[in-house]
Amino acid sequence: MRHLDAAAMAELAQRDPAAVAWFREHLASPCEVCETFLATHMDPLDGHADALLLALAPARKAEAQGATVVPLRTPPRARRFTPPSGRYLGWMAGALAASVLMVVLVPLVKGPARGTTEWTGEKGPGRISLELAVVARGTDGGLRRLDSGADVTSDEVLLLRYHATESGTALLYQQREHQAPELLGRFALDAGTHDLEGPDGLTGVSLESDEGRLSLVLVAFAPGESATEQDALAALDADGSPDARPGTVSRFDVRVQSGQTLAP
Amino acid sequence: MGETDDVTDAVRRATQGESSAFSELYRLTRPLVARMVAGFGTLDPDEAEDILQESYVRAFRGLPQLKTAGAFTPWLLTIARNRARTRLERRNLLQRLEEERADPTPETVPALPPTLQVERDIEVVRQLIAELPEGEEKKTVQLFYIEGQLSAREIAEQLGVGKSTVTMRLERFRGRIKRELLQRVLAGRWD
Numbered sequence: 001m002r003h004l005d006a007a008a009m010a011e012l013a014q015r016d017p018a019a020v021a022w023f024r025e026h027l028a029s030p031c032e033v034c035e036t037f038l039a040t041h042m043d044p045l046d047g048h049a050d051a052l053l054l055a056l057a058p059a060r061k062a063e064a065q066g067a068t069v070v071p072l073r074t075p076p077r078a079r080r081f082t083p084p085s086g087r088y089l090g091w092m093a094g095a096l097a098a099s100v101l102m103v104v105l106v107p108l109v110k111g112p113a114r115g116t117t118e119w120t121g122e123k124g125p126g127r128i129s130l131e132l133a134v135v136a137r138g139t140d141g142g143l144r145r146l147d148s149g150a151d152v153t154s155d156e157v158l159l160l161r162y163h164a165t166e167s168g169t170a171l172l173y174q175q176r177e178h179q180a181p182e183l184l185g186r187f188a189l190d191a192g193t194h195d196l197e198g199p200d201g202l203t204g205v206s207l208e209s210d211e212g213r214l215s216l217v218l219v220a221f222a223p224g225e226s227a228t229e230q231d232a233l234a235a236l237d238a239d240g241s242p243d244a245r246p247g248t249v250s251r252f253d254v255r256v257q258s259g260q261t262l263a264p
Numbered sequence: 265m266g267e268t269d270d271v272t273d274a275v276r277r278a279t280q281g282e283s284s285a286f287s288e289l290y291r292l293t294r295p296l297v298a299r300m301v302a303g304f305g306t307l308d309p310d311e312a313e314d315i316l317q318e319s320y321v322r323a324f325r326g327l328p329q330l331k332t333a334g335a336f337t338p339w340l341l342t343i344a345r346n347r348a349r350t351r352l353e354r355r356n357l358l359q360r361l362e363e364e365r366a367d368p369t370p371e372t373v374p375a376l377p378p379t380l381q382v383e384r385d386i387e388v389v390r391q392l393i394a395e396l397p398e399g400e401e402k403k404t405v406q407l408f409y410i411e412g413q414l415s416a417r418e419i420a421e422q423l424g425v426g427k428s429t430v431t432m433r434l435e436r437f438r439g440r441i442k443r444e445l446l447q448r449v450l451a452g453r454w455d
Binding site: 012020023024027028030031034035036037038039040042043044045046047048049050051052053054055056057058059182184185186204205206208 | 295296299300306337338339340341342345346349385386389390393400409410411412413424425426427428429432435436438439440441442443444445446447449450451
């Protein structure tokens with residue numbers, strides 16, 4: 001089954017008959033993969049989609065405030081963003097190295113798998129190997145790398161980074177103790193080590209109003225694997241069974257405490 | 265939303281160099297653009313204002329290239345969305361200097377279809393919202409798009425979730441709407 005990607009959009013823009021015929025039928029019903037692509041990529045439909053959606057609410061009167069100063073000249077450049085801190089880069093470099101080492105070393109330490117059945121000749125979709133690294137950002141902007149199970153405070157924000165052996169799609173869940181997992185979003189994964197990014201940039205998970213054990217779980221699917229929410233929940237149920245398919249689950253646990261940012 | 269006669273008229277006058285038409289365009293369209301930018305929950309109010317101003321500067325500068333006055337609003341919204349995303353991407357601490365998104369050229373943004381068609385499309389969108397399963401996502405979409413009074417930040421506060429969670433929910437729903445629109449384009453209902 002073919003889904004929307006940059007190549008498909010280029011074909012559609014050129015009115016390629018085969019692409020038009022396929023996607024006319026395919027998009028007639030919901031498709032999470034294609035909708036995720038459309039949600040995160042800019043194209044000429046964006047303005048129309050926004051215009052339609054914004055027309056749903058009662059129209060607001062034209063604003064008097066600010067209307068007298070029409071911006072005809074370039075405003076001053078953004079001034080409040082600080083460049084990436086060396087500290088963050090250092091932590092993330094460490095997390096990256098650890099992730100890559102885990103991917104390389106763990107299979108070596110474990111040795112060859114025993115008792116596995118021989119290759120049957122059947123080809124299936126590739127399986128993603130996935131590692132998750134998490135950094136906590138405090139209210140002062142300070143960053144500290146976390147190990148799974150670490151204590152964090154409710155005024156911190158968790159920043160996620162992943163290492164994936166191939167590109168794919170991932171669903172991010174948060175799960176509080178004794179509660180059902182809650183979907184935070186869908187993401188396109190690229191092979192290699194990257195920050196987890198949503199439509200508005202780097203993904204930060206706010207811990208406001210949380211307390212107690214909290215798990216962040218990334219469920220990754222290789223291209224060709226079905227990647228619906230049902231699939232992700234099934235993968236979460238099978239968590240701990242590495243041969244379960246589809247989906248690869250990477251979990252990171254923290255314990256949220258109310259109060260001030262912990263010292264690094 | 266069909267392009268209103270007032271906006272179309274102001275676009276025509278602005279392209280002819282009438283300076284008061286720029287003020288008129290700004291006054292008429294600013295509420296809509298501000299609402300769209302307010303959907304990015306992780307932007308603070310100052311950043312949102314910067315984005316609004318940048319968007320109008322770019323739109324007014326590119327106005328002479330606009331061939332169809334009726335295409336102004338979607339084009340402006342696309343510019344504003346580009347600016348918002350570019351701004352947020354700059355926050356990505358590990359992302360290296362990336363080329364800024366180029367503003368869309370007016371020719372790539374077709375005019376809105378006739379008003380009757382737009383009204384039908386709005387009904388389809390309302391139907392899609394009604395069909396969403398009851399839950400947090402539906403509540404978020406209703407608060408932002410149907411009630412239209414709260415920003416993504418305010419919705420996050422009201423629902424007790426993160427700002428980025430609200431933005432993700434809104435973006436996910438936009439993806440559905442774009443899928444619906446693209447299917448209509450491919451089926452020849454829009455061109």
